[in-house]
Amino acid sequence: MNRGWSxxxxxxxxxxxxRDGYYVNLGIGQPTRVADHVPAGIDVVVHSExxxxxxxxxxxxxxxxxxxxxxxxxLVTALPGASFVSSSDSFAMIxxxxxxxxxxxxxxxSSSGDLANWAVPGVAVKGIGGAxxxxxxxxxxxxxxxxxxxxGSVKLVESCTLPLTGRGVVDQVITNLGVFDIxxxxxxxxxxxxxxxxxxxxxxxxxAVTVRFPETPVRGCRVAVSESCER
Amino acid sequence: MNRGWSxxxxxxxxxxxxRDGYYVNLGIGQPTRVADHVPAGIDVVVHSExxxxxxxxxxxxxxxxxxxxxxxxxLVTALPGASFVSSSDSFAMIxxxxxxxxxxxxxxxSSSGDLANWAVPGVAVKGIGGAxxxxxxxxxxxxxxxxxxxxGSVKLVESCTLPLTGRGVVDQVITNLGVFDIxxxxxxxxxxxxxxxxxxxxxxxxxAVTVRFPETPVRGCRVAVSESCER
Amino acid sequence: MDKTFDDASAAVAxxxxxxxxxxxxxGTAGVxxxxxxxxxxxxxxxxTMVTNNCGVNGAGLALLLQSxxxxxxxxSYIGSNKExxxxxxxxxxxxxLTPQGTLAERLRAGGAGIAAFYTATGVGTMVADxxxxxxxxxxGETLEVSPAKEVRRFERHGRQQxxxxxxxxxxxxxxxxxxxxxxxxxxxxxxxxxxxxxDVAMAGRITVVEAEQVVDVGVLDPDSVHLPGIFVQRVxxxxxxxx
Amino acid sequence: MDKTFDDASAAVAxxxxxxxxxxxxxGTAGVxxxxxxxxxxxxxxxxTMVTNNCGVNGAGLALLLQSxxxxxxxxSYIGSNKExxxxxxxxxxxxxLTPQGTLAERLRAGGAGIAAFYTATGVGTMVADxxxxxxxxxxGETLEVSPAKEVRRFERHGRQQxxxxxxxxxxxxxxxxxxxxxxxxxxxxxxxxxxxxxDVAMAGRITVVEAEQVVDVGVLDPDSVHLPGIFVQRVxxxxxxxx
Numbered sequence: 001m002n003r004g005w006s007x008x009x010x011x012x013x014x015x016x017x018x019r020d021g022y023y024v025n026l027g028i029g030q031p032t033r034v035a036d037h038v039p040a041g042i043d044v045v046v047h048s049e050x051x052x053x054x055x056x057x058x059x060x061x062x063x064x065x066x067x068x069x070x071x072x073x074x075l076v077t078a079l080p081g082a083s084f085v086s087s088s089d090s091f092a093m094i095x096x097x098x099x100x101x102x103x104x105x106x107x108x109x110s111s112s113g114d115l116a117n118w119a120v121p122g123v124a125v126k127g128i129g130g131a132x133x134x135x136x137x138x139x140x141x142x143x144x145x146x147x148x149x150x151x152g153s154v155k156l157v158e159s160c161t162l163p164l165t166g167r168g169v170v171d172q173v174i175t176n177l178g179v180f181d182i183x184x185x186x187x188x189x190x191x192x193x194x195x196x197x198x199x200x201x202x203x204x205x206x207x208a209v210t211v212r213f214p215e216t217p218v219r220g221c222r223v224a225v226s227e228s229c230e231r
Numbered sequence: 232m233n234r235g236w237s238x239x240x241x242x243x244x245x246x247x248x249x250r251d252g253y254y255v256n257l258g259i260g261q262p263t264r265v266a267d268h269v270p271a272g273i274d275v276v277v278h279s280e281x282x283x284x285x286x287x288x289x290x291x292x293x294x295x296x297x298x299x300x301x302x303x304x305x306l307v308t309a310l311p312g313a314s315f316v317s318s319s320d321s322f323a324m325i326x327x328x329x330x331x332x333x334x335x336x337x338x339x340x341s342s343s344g345d346l347a348n349w350a351v352p353g354v355a356v357k358g359i360g361g362a363x364x365x366x367x368x369x370x371x372x373x374x375x376x377x378x379x380x381x382x383g384s385v386k387l388v389e390s391c392t393l394p395l396t397g398r399g400v401v402d403q404v405i406t407n408l409g410v411f412d413i414x415x416x417x418x419x420x421x422x423x424x425x426x427x428x429x430x431x432x433x434x435x436x437x438x439a440v441t442v443r444f445p446e447t448p449v450r451g452c453r454v455a456v457s458e459s460c461e462r
Numbered sequence: 463m464d465k466t467f468d469d470a471s472a473a474v475a476x477x478x479x480x481x482x483x484x485x486x487x488x489g490t491a492g493v494x495x496x497x498x499x500x501x502x503x504x505x506x507x508x509x510t511m512v513t514n515n516c517g518v519n520g521a522g523l524a525l526l527l528q529s530x531x532x533x534x535x536x537x538s539y540i541g542s543n544k545e546x547x548x549x550x551x552x553x554x555x556x557x558x559l560t561p562q563g564t565l566a567e568r569l570r571a572g573g574a575g576i577a578a579f580y581t582a583t584g585v586g587t588m589v590a591d592x593x594x595x596x597x598x599x600x601x602g603e604t605l606e607v608s609p610a611k612e613v614r615r616f617e618r619h620g621r622q623q624x625x626x627x628x629x630x631x632x633x634x635x636x637x638x639x640x641x642x643x644x645x646x647x648x649x650x651x652x653x654x655x656x657x658x659x660x661d662v663a664m665a666g667r668i669t670v671v672e673a674e675q676v677v678d679v680g681v682l683d684p685d686s687v688h689l690p691g692i693f694v695q696r697v698x699x700x701x702x703x704x705x
Numbered sequence: 706m707d708k709t710f711d712d713a714s715a716a717v718a719x720x721x722x723x724x725x726x727x728x729x730x731x732g733t734a735g736v737x738x739x740x741x742x743x744x745x746x747x748x749x750x751x752x753t754m755v756t757n758n759c760g761v762n763g764a765g766l767a768l769l770l771q772s773x774x775x776x777x778x779x780x781s782y783i784g785s786n787k788e789x790x791x792x793x794x795x796x797x798x799x800x801x802l803t804p805q806g807t808l809a810e811r812l813r814a815g816g817a818g819i820a821a822f823y824t825a826t827g828v829g830t831m832v833a834d835x836x837x838x839x840x841x842x843x844x845g846e847t848l849e850v851s852p853a854k855e856v857r858r859f860e861r862h863g864r865q866q867x868x869x870x871x872x873x874x875x876x877x878x879x880x881x882x883x884x885x886x887x888x889x890x891x892x893x894x895x896x897x898x899x900x901x902x903x904d905v906a907m908a909g910r911i912t913v914v915e916a917e918q919v920v921d922v923g924v925l926d927p928d929s930v931h932l933p934g935i936f937v938q939r940v941x942x943x944x945x946x947x948x
Contacts, residue, residue, distance in 0.1 A: 048654070049562060049563075050489070050491070050654050050657050051488075051654050051656050051657050052653070052654050065653060066491065067491050067492070067641075067652045067653040067654060067655040068491075068653040068654055069488075069489055069490075069491050069654055070654075071488075073488075073489035073490070078653070084651070084653050084654060084656055085656065086566070086656055086657065086658070086660040086661055086688075087488070087514075087562070087565075087566035087657050087658045087661055088566040088569070088570040088660070088661045090566075090657075091562065091563030091566050091567065094563060095563050095567075095581060095582070095583060097619070114586075119588075124540075124547050124551060125540060125547075125550075125559070125595075126539070126541055127515070127537065127538055127539035127540040127541060127559055128538050128539065128559050128560065128561045128562065128589070129538055129539045129541075129561075129562050130538070130561070130562040130563060131561075132561040132564075132587060132589065133561050133562060133563035133564070133583045136582045136583050136584075136585065137563070137582070163587065163588050163593075164586055164587045164588075165587060166585075166586065166587065167585065167586030167587070168586075
């Protein structure tokens with residue numbers, strides 16, 4: 001499980017998918033950490049479902065405002081250019097297709113881009129929250145997650161066995177083992193984490209994996225937590 | 232046509248239907264003038280479709296603001312407690328049933344409360360504007376109009392011949408001849424303008440008129456433009 | 463026109479058993495603590511709550527749950543609210559889980575006179591296809607599940623897409639927490655404490671605003687009112703936030 | 706991030722023939738005069754306009770009508786706009802007359818990802834039953850009328866009522882007039898000049914804001930932004946109002 005990229009390295013790798021001018025929504029937990037690794041020269045606006053557009057870093061003790069939190073109920077700050085809106089307006093941004101990129105966690109992703117991340121039968125449900133809205137509404141959806149579940153079961157599957165959050169909604173998956181596009185032919189491995197082989201990926205994946213590394217090594221540089229990557 | 236109440240007296244009579252705390256929308260033209268006759272001690276908030284809640288009187292030359300107009304595109308003022316909203320929010324007030332009373336003009340009103348006030352076949356259409364929204368959305372709809380059309384034809388009818396603005400939406404009609412409730416049995420005459428007889432009303436109305444004057448003369452005082460009426 | 467009440471208890475004194483109440487707030491921001499507490503101190507029971515997350519552990523709506531006053535909840539998230547999860551799984555309450563955006567839109571629709579709307583959120587999931595447990599039995603078995611909803615194709619941005627029909631929500635009461643309100647009920651929120659509050663306010667037949675500060679009419683800038691007073695029937699000052 | 710353009714012409718230079726454009730404004734308040742003028746000075750034709758009243762006599766959109774650049778209008782009101790009425794009755798343009806609240810809601814729905822919604826407005830009228838003339842022939846005969854729409858019963862506030870299905874509107878471009886905008890496109894309106902502008906902004910794939918004043922990011926109070934920059938792609942300063 002700890003092979004390949006660390007969770008922080010996955011966040012760094014996901015941050016390289018950000019483009020200048022993007023409005024992005026970062027899911028609760030690991031996706032939220034992507035904000036800590038925005039590459040230099042890239043200006044993005046971070047949206048939170050609870051009505052904040054333009055989230056900034058965690059405040060210092062003196063700047064804490066109990067009324068200023070993100071969807072994970074963590075205290076945050078607002079950057080210059082921020083705006084506060086109601087929940088219906090906030091979800092109008094999501095559902096109306098105005099969010100360029102949503103980065104979410106997942107329990108399972110299928111080879112046709114189905115996403116399951118809200119319920120496990122027999123286990124106490126955590127609720128739906130904004131996940132279904134983001135899955136369908138955002139222009140592009142990237143899932144960041146461990147390649148295998150804690151119990152060792154596969155999470156990249158032919159067909160989800162867990163209740164769906166959205167159907168055919170995921171565009172890309174970034175796990176500790178590598179980067180996968182969801183394409184016509186299913187999972188397309190485009191990049192491997194250091195020390196990981198195609199075979200490693202195949203045995204840990206519950207569906208066929210097509211391998212198609214980019215000919216030009218645009219993403220070929222090594223991902224490191226502390227350095228951002230030249231394009 | 233000039234029998235009974237003048238147009239201004241009709242506006243005064245309509246103003247007596249206002250209750251303290253009402254949110255009201257006054258249609259373009261004669262209904263707008265009802266605002267000039269709000270009885271003493273009655274506090275109402277006047278709404279305009281173009282996104283003004285809390286319209287005040289016409290401004291003096293120095294206070295004119297080209298950005299502050301009513302739905303009739305007349306320059307207005309905003310009273311203390313006013314708020315400005317978008318068109319969708321403004322119509323949420325109307326359509327969501329938050330407007331207590333809408334006072335509208337009409338071409339025809341039927342004995343079942345159908346309202347026709349937006350189109351005459353063969354005559355250039357003026358458009359729909361907010362009339363259909365107000366007709367259906369306001370909790371109470373009062374029509375103020377001349378009892379007969381300019382060509383002498385009846386406007387209170389069994390069944391509208393003109394295209395409808397709303398079906399079964401009118402609660403009360405105030406004309407130069409008197410005041411009519413729309414009830415189960417159709418038009419119910421509850422009050423006569425001075426000098427007008429029940430027969431005058433009946434010959435000018437295209438539907439049966441039930442007469443039911445209130446036993447206690449709550450509305451029995453003479454309507455005068457310059458004096459408000461004790462309840 | 464003065465919509466102010468002496469205190470939160472007076473503002474909810476007529477709340478009957480079985481009432482439906484939409485409640486603003488997300489996490490601990492913008493929660494109408496005083497009104498919720500007043501309901502707890504009052505006697506009303508058999509309540510239906512419409513709320514994003516039904517309070518946090520040991521505070522707000524979680525206390526109403528604890529005292530057994532809630533029969534039914536429409537919410538998007540249970541999260542780490544242990545009492546909410548326990549009552550749901552033990553079959554003590556009925557829960558209608560709704561995507562968060564659909565919940566906000568259903569409340570706004572209720573307030574705006576829209577009976578129902580088609581959204582893409584939930585298509586291809588149990589939200590549209592039915593099967594989300596509404597009520598469990600005492601043994602943990604599912605007694606009732608959400609029904610299948612109508613799914614229909616519409617063109618959007620030149621592309622055919624499926625949408626599911628969701629119905630509006632209106633409530634008997636709505637509870638709102640604002641930063642400042644005037645005596646007409648015009649209200650202003652601060653930062654992310656706005657959240658569901660304006661949507662909730664529109665959906666209620668009797669909307670009660672508790673504000674940190676109540677000011678005279680004319681103090682608020684008409685361009686900066688977040689919630690116009692037309693959506694508000696009662697106002698109460700609740701300066702301290704006692705969760 | 707800087708969404709500003711040098712002037713209105715630069716901001717609409719890529720507008721193609723046949724584009725659809727939603728335009729804010731009501732009467733003479735909040736009308737994006739500079740952008741409309743830039744379209745007139747540009748070459749685009751065969752346009753579809755979504756607008757409450759299609760300009761006033763001899764100004765704004767009425768001038769675009771006059772120069773024969775508009776094929777189709779979705780509007781609520783013709784009123785005393787003589788050129789609009791003339792072209793409609795002469796069959797030079799197609800007009801879809803829509804109740805004003807339905808028009809605003811259709812634009813908001815388009816921007817909010819709602820495909821369609823049920824409203825009571827228009828039930829029992831030609832708006833729901835069909836028959837509103839869309840296009841007249843040269844001899845004044847009606848060539849095409851609006852279709853009948855689906856009517857369905859829903860319960861609202863405990864009462865069964867009929868509602869008509871209305872579809873959302875999205876457009877290729879949207880034109881907005883604001884009082885102040887920053888370089889991210891966050892905008893603030895003044896008084897009744899807000900009107901359709903926020904709704905229009907949400908519905909456009911490319912939304913252009915002309916503002917009386919463009920300010921740096923950070924100047925506007927986040928609690929007081931009426932139109933968040935996420936709905937805005939281009940910003941241009943248009944200080945003078947030249948109708």
